[in-house]
Amino acid sequence: MPGPTEVVAFYAQSWINCDRGAVRRIIAPDAEITWNLDDAVDDEELVQTLHRIAAFADSVAIVSTTCVGDRAALVYDCSAPFGTVRVAEFLTVADGMVREIRQVWDAVALRRYFPGLLDEN
Amino acid sequence: MLLPEVHLVAGTRAEAARLAPVATAMHAAGLLAPVLVAGGRRPALVASVLAAFDLIPDITLPVERDTGGRADLLTAMIGHLDALWAERTPAAVLVQGDTTASLAGALAAGWHRIPVVHLAAGLRSREFDPPFPGEANRRLVAQVATLHLAATPLAAMNLLDENIATGDVLITGSTTADAALALAARRRPFENLQVAAARARSGNRLVVVTTHRRESWDAPLDRILAAVRRLVRRYADLDVILSSHPNPAVRAQVEAGIGGIPRVTVTDSLPYPDLARLLREAYLVLTDSDDVLEVAPAFGVPALVLREDTERGEALHAGCARIVGTETDVIVREAGTLLDNRLRRDAMAAAGNPYGDGLAAFRTAQATAAQLGLADWPEPMPARADGSRSCQARPR
Numbered sequence: 001m002p003g004p005t006e007v008v009a010f011y012a013q014s015w016i017n018c019d020r021g022a023v024r025r026i027i028a029p030d031a032e033i034t035w036n037l038d039d040a041v042d043d044e045e046l047v048q049t050l051h052r053i054a055a056f057a058d059s060v061a062i063v064s065t066t067c068v069g070d071r072a073a074l075v076y077d078c079s080a081p082f083g084t085v086r087v088a089e090f091l092t093v094a095d096g097m098v099r100e101i102r103q104v105w106d107a108v109a110l111r112r113y114f115p116g117l118l119d120e121n
Numbered sequence: 122m123l124l125p126e127v128h129l130v131a132g133t134r135a136e137a138a139r140l141a142p143v144a145t146a147m148h149a150a151g152l153l154a155p156v157l158v159a160g161g162r163r164p165a166l167v168a169s170v171l172a173a174f175d176l177i178p179d180i181t182l183p184v185e186r187d188t189g190g191r192a193d194l195l196t197a198m199i200g201h202l203d204a205l206w207a208e209r210t211p212a213a214v215l216v217q218g219d220t221t222a223s224l225a226g227a228l229a230a231g232w233h234r235i236p237v238v239h240l241a242a243g244l245r246s247r248e249f250d251p252p253f254p255g256e257a258n259r260r261l262v263a264q265v266a267t268l269h270l271a272a273t274p275l276a277a278m279n280l281l282d283e284n285i286a287t288g289d290v291l292i293t294g295s296t297t298a299d300a301a302l303a304l305a306a307r308r309r310p311f312e313n314l315q316v317a318a319a320r321a322r323s324g325n326r327l328v329v330v331t332t333h334r335r336e337s338w339d340a341p342l343d344r345i346l347a348a349v350r351r352l353v354r355r356y357a358d359l360d361v362i363l364s365s366h367p368n369p370a371v372r373a374q375v376e377a378g379i380g381g382i383p384r385v386t387v388t389d390s391l392p393y394p395d396l397a398r399l400l401r402e403a404y405l406v407l408t409d410s411d412d413v414l415e416v417a418p419a420f421g422v423p424a425l426v427l428r429e430d431t432e433r434g435e436a437l438h439a440g441c442a443r444i445v446g447t448e449t450d451v452i453v454r455e456a457g458t459l460l461d462n463r464l465r466r467d468a469m470a471a472a473g474n475p476y477g478d479g480l481a482a483f484r485t486a487q488a489t490a491a492q493l494g495l496a497d498w499p500e501p502m503p504a505r506a507d508g509s510r511s512c513q514a515r516p517r
Contacts, residue, residue, distance in 0.1 A: 075195065077257070086258075
């Protein structure tokens, strides 16, 4: 079974590479998912939103990854044509799958530089 | 009785200077136990600034790094703070501004669901271009913070514009000004021997010049140095102390431009107490530093800004600072206007200090205690120096 570090790396690279199937496989069916955006989120909505971000962005760079035991904190910079959005993500891994995802977006920049993104939810 | 701990995270000298008055105010109030956490690339520099306030770091993170970029530093600091707070969980974490240490502190605290108090919140440049991540950092810290302490009404409005809840924003003033006033009041001897020698032998008017931003290097710096040469030549009663960036190439450029000129002293980055005392004694400041721009009004010293814009628009609106850019002729003309006419110089400071009334640290300490249910909320900083009109109060 892959360790938490491998699981986190697989999850991050999967959504950055627009691989929705891989993202779905690595997130546990009963995963607890929260973010600081207005709308409630579940696993499928998260997958779709990350896909749209990765598809629209010029690049998504992992700025920082900190893995401690079964937990991980990541910081990404999502560069779009109009500007860059920074997001932090806190993950918990168990049994080779992501069991908890907590995302903290620069909500203002996200709405500005990824226009219409959240309207599609 | 053990008091709830509040961890104050400082990764740079400027952060240490901003947080030191808060730690002192928390000690004085006796409601919270401030714990100073020194991190960043040079924790020893953080400690040196704290020492000027008779403080020492309670915890020093072992993240000194001579190599690696901000990303490596961010990762290292998150890791160390996570380990610290897993063992010793504070009641709240206080970070300030937009540095890598601030972001690391906010994220590590958010990871542990520890309340985050953000000092100097709400500054916005709307400039995301690399290699300066400050705007991205401060915006993300704002999303994690539970209490936003803004230095000015404009900063508070920036937060409200971003849908931060009104009740989570308090206008405190800037603790930078608190720090500078506290240090200058002590009238300690200059630590820098060159500065001490220059000030001991002269009763001339003093112009302090600081050029530390990377944008000022090369051609802009040459133009600034040319302006300094012309001002010293024109005014026989003028001393100039220029604090140079320690980068060897920059220092060499400065020495080539103004080294050896009588009445001009070139120094490396000055110890914080020295800078505070010099600003108090200055007739005029020429600077590209936002921090200096915040401190100069506290001493009633006008500042000419050696760049094309600044995040400290309040100083411009209050009239205590003026943007002059880096063109030699413009710098000489604007500085000459103030050097020729004391009344014009004094008039720039007439509107008072837009960044604080010396009580920012007190408000910060009380607001943090209030956030934890240990005190009443403080009144926000009055919008006018005479207190006749208050900024919007927290709707409690």
